Amino acid sequence: MNQIIEIAYANLLSPMILFFLIGIIAVLVNSDLKVPTAFYTGYTMIILFTIGIKGGVELRNVAFLEMLPSIVAALILSILMLFIAFFFVHKLCKFSVEESWALSAHYGSVSAVTFIAGLAFLDKIEVFYETYMSAILVIMEGPAIILAIILYKLHLQKQGKEINNPNASIQHVIKEAFFGKSIFLLLGGIFIGFVAHADGLLLIKPLFGDLFYGILCIFLLHMGMIATQSIRQLEKIKPISFIFAFLLPLIGGTIGILTGQLIGLSLGGAFILAVLTGSASYIAAPAAIAQAIPKANSGIYLGSALGLTLPFNLILGIPYYYWFATLLY
Template sequence: MTEEKALTDIDPIILFFLLGLAAGLLRSELRLPSAVYDLISMVLLLAIGLKGGVELAQQPFGYLLPQILAVIGMGFLLPLIAFPVLRHLGGFRRADAASIAAHYGSVSVATYAVATAWFASREIEFEAHMPLLLVVLEIPAILIGILMARGLSRDVPLATVGREVFLGKGIVLLVGGLLIGWVAGPGGVASIEPLFFDLFKGILALFLLEMGLITAAHFGGLRRYGVFLVLFGIGMPLFSALIGTAFGLLLGLSVGGTAILATLAASASYIAVPAAMRISVPEANPALSLAAALGVTFPFNVLVGIPLYHALASWTHRILGG
């Protein structure tokens, strides 16, 4: 009975990720068609944005502004901490250190989606405007990463970078979903709830199946670049989660909200930041960033990090509350 209970405690969406990871490592022919993967990604991004937008329609913006500004500050702080570690301890070139630091200062939408599903399955509540903070946290690290790599120079194509950052597919879908949910409100989105809300976890399971396959493909980069990326890919999220927890406490978030913010801080981007770095810092090696973000940090957060960050948030709230 004990063993059966332990097995049923594993979230099915995590098992989908493990299936994809195993299939990739075993060099299976399993693949999702690219069009299907793109569609699933779009639905997930829109669903996250819609959920946040519906809640924004019920909250005054003045209440959210301090949290938005604090999260922007956190987005600037994290890459500034990661850069000297990568540059001086890891021995990376300036461009590579700046690029990896930008990845770890930004956020993974997939990790956020897994976290929200994990919380929902355990009936853990958190502030519903977290998708807004997710969008806000995408941007500061990209700007800091470019500045650390280039400095203030005319060679930086600011207009092109700005277009890539603010008009990239991920940001457009998240912000677009937020605006639609905000304008339509709870009643307006009722007709599309079956697709975007009711099927969210099933669509996420298919997305994680493909993410497992992609993660397996980046394991080769870890073999080539040694153990430092493995240590950094685990150590940096743990440190960032502490910072996210501290910000959550300072902002007066609930236990669930603090844990979500810690998860956001601990995640690493592999969509928005690679696209921006490809334009602004083309000499940076993208294999380094993706090997760490996808090969180490994403599976660590999905399998271990999320429950760990919730336990950290619960412990800190209990200690300070007591």
């Protein structure tokens, strides 16, 4: 227990977490602090491009067969978390079918911000991890969203309630899940990092490299503000109904570490797989779900994924995943 407290304490003192906490405080004290929309869009693009470029550069030195076990595991974990989440929110927490599939899509998908925080944590303590994990992030983002919407549409057909909405079609959903802003920027970054000349990459390093963590800190300041605002949308719902927002990350993270060990990942690689499995999407999933499951309350799935699970993972989840991983390695 002392070890996990020490890890959590060290994590809390990292600049990224402190910026996130300042964002929370800004909302709690009703500060007039605001981040312009254009600025938010700009630094989101820089962050996602940087992750992709770094992953693309590292993929040059990795054989596909070396990645294959992690790719298969990532797909299985994504789908497994979809069904675990549906069981929790529908059977135990008694949410409607619409909200249950919407929430499950978010918790079966992944969070790029939590992923970056996990990488920064490993870099800080100088722990090795497999360099292709950025590609695993991309692989885990879309499948659960697509499957959740397909299963929801099958439910509507079974109930005789299917509606003809072009924005809810499978084709549109696939486009949103796999070619929405976040995944498109990640894929674009991977492509650039994989094919660009080393000299060319050096020219863009000041922006997509040297400034990365500074920009990320401002992003997390903004996320802290949005997370706190999202929590306020949940005030009319019983707090116990959102216990899943803390249990699912712990379950997903634990399964992720056990899976990472099973397929032969390093301690750092298993930790990152746990971070991904225990996270919840709040960029790709909301865009697709808003179109395909319009009856689901956006305040519930955004409030839980962004307002509860993200802070939990940043402050407590990451230390727990690393602590549990050290017990097995």
